[in-house]
Amino acid sequence: MILDKEYRILVVDDAKDTQMLLEFDLSAAGYQISCCDGGEDALVSLGTQEIDLILLDMYMPGLSGLETLAKIKAQVISAEIPVIMLSASTDEDEVVAALELGAGDYVTKPYVTKVLLARMRTAIRLMEKTAQLEYLAKTDFLTGINNRGSFFELSNHAISLASRAGQSLVVAMFDIDFFKQVNDNYGHDAGDQVLRVFSQGMTEVFRGYDIIGRVGGEEFAVCLPNTNRKNANIACERFRYYMEQLSVGIITNNNNNNNNNNKRNINITVSIGLVLAPKGPLTIDELLKQADRALYYAKEHGRNQVVDDRIVATIDERDKTVASPINTDDIDKNNHFQENIIMANYDGIDFDIGISNVLGDEALFKEILVMFYQDHHLDGDKLQRAIKQQDFDSVKHLAHTLKGVACSVGAMDLFEVTKALDIAVNYDKKEDFDSLFSQLSSQINRVMKGIELALDVS
Ligand SMILES: [Mg+2]
Known part of the structure; x- marks a missing residue:
């Protein structure tokens, strides 16, 4: 059997002869082996090297096999690594305990090489499939960025961290202007190409720790941790400009022209609405709704622009108190970030x-x-x-x-x-x-x- 790559196996066993035997058999099968004599060593070792599979002896002095297993599964760095328990005993209660603690399999000693290798392959394949499924479950298949579910999960995490640390956080919604026309005029392949280029642009313009995601058909969002409204406006404006001046190469399906595919460049623009998270417990759902209102305003007032939630707040305020002037202090009171806006009085101008x-x-x-x-x-x-x-x-x-x-x-x-x-x-x-x-x-x-x-x- 040829392995896809050189998988690294950590053998944890107090018996030197077992270590040597395993090292011999597994190396011959193409694995890379490291050995530890006990549970404490193993836990240290897992912090310093990448391991694909652990073979763990049940009976060891110091930390027992089950205790070691519990610790391996409890620390983030090793929780996902598959573990196969090795034991001379066939005590059913022990087998059950190991499986319940998260062991992937249980092999009795003395082991049959062929059987152990088959079980190792199965454990590794299962881990890889799980990782792949997890990736697919979190990723938008077309653009490769976070899908809606993953964006919500990561953002809610960032929001609670920001709230605990007292840091400001901004959420922005993006909508590609006239996207339907791209699909209608040039076909869905061209539309998909635009979505891919758009996502790539977001990845390039925003920072590595900003959370970006595709939250709808042509709707995208970004969660900007540790960012005030001013800097978020600047970042979003930079992205708006980036898209505006970008020429997107698409292939159009022109059926009238002997089914020939034509290359052409088109320009697209984006409308952006953003919201600064107010203090207090909030969810990404609520913040996106507010950002969406600012986005709607941007759409209604000419598109291709960045609008923030203060405009929406201003309009709400004006609707409430038709004749009285708008007091920006009230609007900013709930926000972490106070800007130095000097009120000037221009009649007829907000x-x-x-x-x-x-x-x-x-x-x-x-x-x-x-x-x-x-x-x-x-x-x-x-x-x-x-x-x-x-x-x-x-x-x-x-x-x-x-x-x-x-x-x-x-x-x-x-x-x-x-x-x-x-x-x-x-x-x-x-x-x-x-x-x-x-x-x-x-x-x-x-x-x-x-x-x-x-x-x-x-
Ligand atoms: Mg032992």
């Missing part, structure tokens, strides 16, 4: 939303507001003119652009009414234009006035 879109960089946000003002403060007049002249292409273009930038600077009321106008244009509801325009006009004046008052925009 500062918290706007600044989180630029990862908390206030100077950058101010620059963006100035640019927003310069580029768009005449949009009201332009829209009015276009509506009057029935230039609906221009109305559409102006409303669509304004909708996007209003959202990114956090002008949420302006965003809502611009969105309504954008929809009305798309559905050709001309009867709604005038009333929507007058709301839009007052919102745009309000926002621009607010910026004028707070910043030097001349």
Whole structure:
């Protein structure tokens, strides 16, 4: 018989003659052997070398065979190694005790070489099959990363560790934008290729100890231990950018072209929602639900962006107290990580939303507001003119652009009414234009006035 590899066997027996006999027979069969005289030595030895199978004598001075077995099975490093007990006795109670403690098999001495080797092969094959099944049970077959079950298990473990150590932890959800179109336009093989490239990108961009997993069809998640919200935003933004600029090579099944396979490159983008775990007992399930709400917001507001849970909290808060201004202190009170957000008062702008879109960089946000003002403060007049002249292409273009930038600077009321106008244009509801325009006009004046008052925009 030829072995798949050189398996290493640890022989634990106080009798030198048995050790020598086993060494001779097992080496001849292609195994590598190390020997220990007793249980204590064996436990030390298991910590220093990799062993595939243990042959353990039942009767030894010092730690008995059963005591040694119990200790082997109790320590993580050796718990999975198969053990075959060797004994001159055929005491049934002893055999049962050994099997109950986790021995894989029981062989009586003097052993028959052929029988012992057959039992060793079986024990090793069983261990390998078990390891393989465990791997398959935990791994997503397509992408090779953690599947949903394994992601949940590992993340819950990380969450409880973080909670005990008082460390912050972030969970993010990822959804590939327009993934259905990849499948529809290029076929499922192309879709699978995109999923593989996406997973590989996650493995490359995130750290070795971050937990990544595929949690749905085109949905992925990452659990970032010992990470604050700011750094999680940066990491997710880095990944978003990585995907955006990546050209994914796919093979399309083009049935109209003599069944020839065509290579082509496509670009994909990703929407990301993340949540900083609040203090207290939580499960990955609950955190993913919150991250999912931020993700939904990202999807609803143009995709290809990172949104964190503060936006969702801000919206909830606003829904609760319609007229009162948002207090970011309340939102951050429950979190481990306090950021230095200086409240500024721009009328019509949710500062918290706007600044989180630029990862908390206030100077950058101010620059963006100035640019927003310069580029768009005449949009009201332009829209009015276009509506009057029935230039609906221009109305559409102006409303669509304004909708996007209003959202990114956090002008949420302006965003809502611009969105309504954008929809009305798309559905050709001309009867709604005038009333929507007058709301839009007052919102745009309000926002621009607010910026004028707070910043030097001349
Ligand atoms: Mg003995």
